[in-house]
Every structure is written in structure tokens, then in C-alpha cells.
Amino acid sequence: MFSKSMEFIVGLFVLLGLAAMAALATQVGTASLKKVDSYYLVANFENVGGLNVKAPVAIGGVRIGRVSAIDLNTEAYTARVTMAIDKNYSELPIDTSAAVLTSGLLGAQFVGLEPGGDFEFLADGDEIELTQSTIQLENLIGRFMFSGAEGGTE
Amino acid sequence: MISFILKLGARTLSLVSWLGKGALFIFPSALGMLSVLRRPQLIVQQVYSVGVLSMMIIVVAGFFVGMVLGLQGYIQLSAIKAEANLGLGVALTLSRELGPVVTALLFAGRAGSALTAEIGLMRATEQIAAMEMMAVNPYVRVIAPRFWAGIISMPLLAALFSLVGVYGSWLVGVGQFGIDHGIFWSTMQAGVEFQEDILNGIIKSFIFGGVITGIALFEGYNARPTSDGVSRATTRTVVNASLSILALDYVLTSLMFGGLN
Numbered sequence: 001m002f003s004k005s006m007e008f009i010v011g012l013f014v015l016l017g018l019a020a021m022a023a024l025a026t027q028v029g030t031a032s033l034k035k036v037d038s039y040y041l042v043a044n045f046e047n048v049g050g051l052n053v054k055a056p057v058a059i060g061g062v063r064i065g066r067v068s069a070i071d072l073n074t075e076a077y078t079a080r081v082t083m084a085i086d087k088n089y090s091e092l093p094i095d096t097s098a099a100v101l102t103s104g105l106l107g108a109q110f111v112g113l114e115p116g117g118d119f120e121f122l123a124d125g126d127e128i129e130l131t132q133s134t135i136q137l138e139n140l141i142g143r144f145m146f147s148g149a150e151g152g153t154e
Numbered sequence: 155m156i157s158f159i160l161k162l163g164a165r166t167l168s169l170v171s172w173l174g175k176g177a178l179f180i181f182p183s184a185l186g187m188l189s190v191l192r193r194p195q196l197i198v199q200q201v202y203s204v205g206v207l208s209m210m211i212i213v214v215a216g217f218f219v220g221m222v223l224g225l226q227g228y229i230q231l232s233a234i235k236a237e238a239n240l241g242l243g244v245a246l247t248l249s250r251e252l253g254p255v256v257t258a259l260l261f262a263g264r265a266g267s268a269l270t271a272e273i274g275l276m277r278a279t280e281q282i283a284a285m286e287m288m289a290v291n292p293y294v295r296v297i298a299p300r301f302w303a304g305i306i307s308m309p310l311l312a313a314l315f316s317l318v319g320v321y322g323s324w325l326v327g328v329g330q331f332g333i334d335h336g337i338f339w340s341t342m343q344a345g346v347e348f349q350e351d352i353l354n355g356i357i358k359s360f361i362f363g364g365v366i367t368g369i370a371l372f373e374g375y376n377a378r379p380t381s382d383g384v385s386r387a388t389t390r391t392v393v394n395a396s397l398s399i400l401a402l403d404y405v406l407t408s409l410m411f412g413g414l415n
Contacts, residue, residue, distance in 0.1 A: 010198050013206045018316040024352050028245045028320055028342055115205020 020154040038084040039124040043098040048079040049134035056110045064089040097130035186298035196299040205307030216315035220322025241342035243321040253316035258362035262395035266370035270391040273374030274384035308363025354410045
């Protein structure tokens with residue numbers, strides 16, 4: 001009743017299914033089974049635009065962490081962005097600057113870091129002082145049209 | 155008015171008795187699931203008839219669903235020159251929703267109905283009564299191995315479905331429309347996350363597997379022992395299982411991806 005061939009086929013089926021899961025994890029997604037430790041940095045922006053929690057934090061386009069929280073700094077009324085940075089990238093100079101950038105014209109927004117030249121490094125919980133807010137397309141277009149109209153009257 | 159109250163009362167009573175039957179079914183099944191672990195061969199046999207035999211329909215369906223997603227996705231995305239994101243869209247759709255849900259619907263039709271018919275017929279031909287006469291616990295011998303088989307097979311089948319679907323859309327997107335092979339995979343890998351997307355899909359399919367086999371076995375076990383009763387029970391299995399999957403999917407999706415956490 002329980003023939004060896006059936007057991008073999010069932011074993012094959014289970015292996016195939018597990019292989020499909022593994023392929024989904026590694027081929028389709030980016031499985032990081034090893035948990036990467038991270039440390040947190042804070043930056044205050046005047047305007048974060050459409051930045052989302054979990055948006056990437058990148059240096060030169062390479063992802064080094066994620067935005068872990070966005071809330072309002074009630075003392076200065078700025079947007080306080082908390083970023084979780086991988087422990088592998090723990091040597092960021094303290095004069096590193098942060099900017100909210102957009103990938104492509106209509107792409108998702110992310111935080112771009114620009115490392116400075118200092119020999120002291122940012123530690124867990126430190127604040128990035130130099131920040132640049134997102135470029136708002138609406139303001140830019142408005143300013144352009146305004147100055148364009150002015151130029152026309154001259 | 156009185157007939158309305160009568161009807162309401164009858165409905166309520168039948169609902170309560172149905173719930174009671176369900177509870178009376180679940181507890182011995184859960185106990186049986188523990189004790190059948192000592193006889194894994196019973197489970198292997200059921201994984202064969204529930205899982206392996208369902209593989210063909212899952213793989214073929216997954217392939218065509220992936221191809222259709224690739225085709226429709228390409229048509230829509232190329233209108234805004236974003237066809238590079240086709241792989242990402244298809245992979246997210248499949249791993250989060252369509253993989254578990256369509257697999258579950260097919261599984262309910264292919265394996266659930268067979269389980270109900272099989273057990274209903276066992277009931278009708280008094281095989282279950284005969285087992286009880288011989289002091290063989292039918293929950294351990296009949297119900298529990300099938301339960302395990304459903305729970306083991308569903309995630310494996312859903313993973314196969316998603317993977318085959320991704321390759322189906324790859325065939326259409328890269329093969330037919332000439333999206334760059336590297337871009338197709340790299341946008342997918344950049345956007346799909348293991349825990350958020352794939353693991354949640356696997357958890358979904360686990361739950362669906364339990365729900366489908368639970369409904370199928372319950373309906374079969376409580377089927378009226380006539381040919382008409384078995385046929386009705388089979389119909390109820392497919393209808394109830396499909397509807398519960400779709401409703402449950404919404405609940406699970408809103409829990410997993412709804413941003414409630």
C-alpha cells in the first residue's frame with residue numbers, strides 16, 4: 001500500500017516545493033536571512049515631501065539603510081526623520097549631509113547621504129546637521145513661471 | 155410574523171448546532187493530528203493524492219496566469235514608459251495575492267472536493283462505522299492524515315504557482331516584448347522583500363490549506379449518507395471553501411499589509 005515509489009514521488013514533490021520557496025526568496029526577492037544589525041541616525045528636514053517610512057537611505061545610489069520613522073519635531077516644527085543604517089556602514093563622518101532626493105522625475109523618494117571629510121564618525125542616535133529638503137516640483141514650476149512672466153515684461 | 159420568528163429561530167438553532175458540530179469535529183481532529191505523527195506513512199500517502207496530483211493543474215494555471223499578467227502589465231506599463239517595472243509588479247501580485255489565493259481556489263476545486271466525496275462515501279458505505287467497531291479511531295486513521303496533507307501541500311503548491319507565474323511573465327515580457335533581461339530581474343529583486351512579501355504569502359497559503367481541508371473534511375464527515383447528500387456536501391465544500399478563502403484573504407491582507415502595525 002505504501003510503495004517506495006510513492007514515497008519517492010512525495011519526497012520529490014516536497015523538495016520541489018521547498019526549492020520553489022527558496023527560488024522565490026533568492027531569485028525574486030532579496031532574502032537577507034542573516035539579520036543585519038543597524039544603528040539609528042536622526043535628521044531634521046524643513047520638508048520631506050512624499051518620503052515614506054521604509055524608503056531607502058543611500059550613499060551614491062547604494063542602499064545602506066532605511067527610513068524607520070518620520071515625525072514632527074515640535075520644538076522647531078521640522079520633519080524629524082529617523083534612519084536605520086546597517087552596522088556595516090558605521091563609519092560615516094560627522095559632517096555628512098542628508099538630502100531628500102527623487103529617483104527619476106516621478107520615482108519614489110529616498111534619503112541621499114553625502115559623506116563629509118571629518119575623521120570623527122556618527123554614532124547611534126546622532127543627528128545629521130546638514131540637511132537639504134526635497135525640491136518641490138510645484139514651487140519650482142511656480143517660480144519659473146513667475147520669473148518667466150517678469151522677464152517677458154522687460 | 156409568527157412564521158418569520160419561527161424561521162429565525164430555526165436558522166439560529168441550526169447555526170448553533172453547526173457550530174457545535176464544528177467544535178466536536180475540530181477537537182478530536184487536532185488530537186488525531188498529534189497521534190498520527192507516529193504513523194507518517196499515512197500522511198505521505200495523502201500528500202501524494204492531495205498535493206502531488208494537484209501539481210499539474212497548479213503549474214499550468216500558474217504559467218498562464220503569469221503570462222496574462224505579463225501581457226496586461228506590459229500593455230499598461232508601456233503606456234507610461236515604465237515597462238521596466240513589469241517584473242516587480244508581477245512578482246508582487248503573485249507572491250502577495252494571486253499565488254496563495256488562486257492556488258487555494260484551484261486546490262479547493264481539485265483536492266477539497268475529492269476529500270469530501272471520499273469521506274462522504276466512506277460514511278455512506280459505513281466504512282467509518284466499521285472502523286469504530288474495530289476500535290480504530292477514524293479521526294486518527296482518516297481525518298488527521300488528510301489534514302496534515304492539506305497543510306503541508308498548500309504552501310508548496312502556492313510557491314510553485316508563484317515561481318512558475320514569474321517565469322510565465324518573464325517569457326512574455328522578455329521573450330515577446332524585449333524588456334531587458336537584467337532590468338526585469340533587478341527591479342524585481344530590488345522591490346520584493348522576503349519577509350514583507352514572500353513570507354506573508356507563505357503564511358497565507360498555510361492558513362488557506364488548513365481552512366480548505368478543514369471545511370472539506372468537515373463536510374465529508376457530516377454528509378448525509380446518501381448519494382444526494384454526498385453530492386450536496388461536495389458542492390458546499392467548493393462554495394464554502396472558495397468564499398472563506400476570498401473573505402479571509404481580505405482580512406489577512408489588511409492585517410499583513412494594511413499598515414495597522
